[in-house]
Amino acid sequence: MTQWMVLTDLDGTLLDHDSYDWRPAEPALQALQALNIPVIAVTSKTAAELVSLRTEIPYLAPLMACENGAVVIDDRSGTRTREVLGEATDTLIGWFEQATREAGARGIGFHQASDQQVADWTGLSLWDAAQARAREASLPVYYPTDWPGRAAFIHAVETLGGRVLEGGRFLHLTGDADKGSALGWLVQRLNIDHTVALGDGGNDDAMLTRATIGIRIPTAGIRRPESLTTIRRASQPGPAGWNEAMLSLLNQGLLNELRGERDE
Numbered sequence: 001m002t003q004w005m006v007l008t009d010l011d012g013t014l015l016d017h018d019s020y021d022w023r024p025a026e027p028a029l030q031a032l033q034a035l036n037i038p039v040i041a042v043t044s045k046t047a048a049e050l051v052s053l054r055t056e057i058p059y060l061a062p063l064m065a066c067e068n069g070a071v072v073i074d075d076r077s078g079t080r081t082r083e084v085l086g087e088a089t090d091t092l093i094g095w096f097e098q099a100t101r102e103a104g105a106r107g108i109g110f111h112q113a114s115d116q117q118v119a120d121w122t123g124l125s126l127w128d129a130a131q132a133r134a135r136e137a138s139l140p141v142y143y144p145t146d147w148p149g150r151a152a153f154i155h156a157v158e159t160l161g162g163r164v165l166e167g168g169r170f171l172h173l174t175g176d177a178d179k180g181s182a183l184g185w186l187v188q189r190l191n192i193d194h195t196v197a198l199g200d201g202g203n204d205d206a207m208l209t210r211a212t213i214g215i216r217i218p219t220a221g222i223r224r225p226e227s228l229t230t231i232r233r234a235s236q237p238g239p240a241g242w243n244e245a246m247l248s249l250l251n252q253g254l255l256n257e258l259r260g261e262r263d264e
């Protein structure tokens with residue numbers, strides 16, 4: 001029997017952008033659990049943050065991709081295994097510093113910020129902000145769009161061989177690894193090649209385009225033109241949109257339909 005898995009971004013997608021509430025998505029999460037379809041977090045959050053989130057959201061699978069797909073955690077056997085798929089944070093800090101010098105840029109890397117600053121930017125508690133700064137293979141950069149030097153900074157990082165992904169709140173410095181390569185890793189590891197992926201940010205694009213069904217969750221208060229043409233769009237932001245989009249897929253029997261086609 002063909003199996004499905006659901007890969008989901010967290011901030012601004014399964015979690016409300018401001019309140020971090022996930023409860024509006026619970027009916028769909030319950031329906032997926034009843035069908036034995038795993039829901040896997042693919043997020044820019046760190047492993048430390050995900051461990052506490054998994055106790056809060058019992059529907060998340062014990063397999064997770066964090067730091068924008070650069071680190072994968074597998075807790076399924078009860079013994080944690082961890083694989084780093086991306087460039088080490090120290091390398092990224094080197095690129096950040098060189099690009100900042102060359103571009104005369106103003107962005108603030110997480111390695112330079114205090115827990116208090118990260119808490120102010122995100123609305124997280126000081127404890128959660130400290131967990132968010134515990135990075136192994138990614139580097140978020142606070143760089144509001146109206147600060148000067150932003151485009152020159154992105155260009156300078158790319159010239160050095162790095163990439164800059166646009167998230168809901170931050171720019172994310174990374175190497176080759178992204179949420180799309182994490183999807184590839186998960187498909188191989190779980191031997192499940194039918195995927196639904198949900199995300200709100202530019203850092204989700206690689207995952208949304210590689211999924212069998214990609215679903216864009218819109219951002220509250222912002223009308224952004226869609227850069228991808230092959231994906232569906234939820235009608236509401238955050239967990240309410242997640243719930244509606246996923247229940248609609250299930251009600252249309254789309255997952256069953258594809259399963260039927262595959263089995264013939």
Ligand SMILES: [Mg+2]
Binds near residue numbers: 009011012013168200
């Ligand atoms: Mg997001």
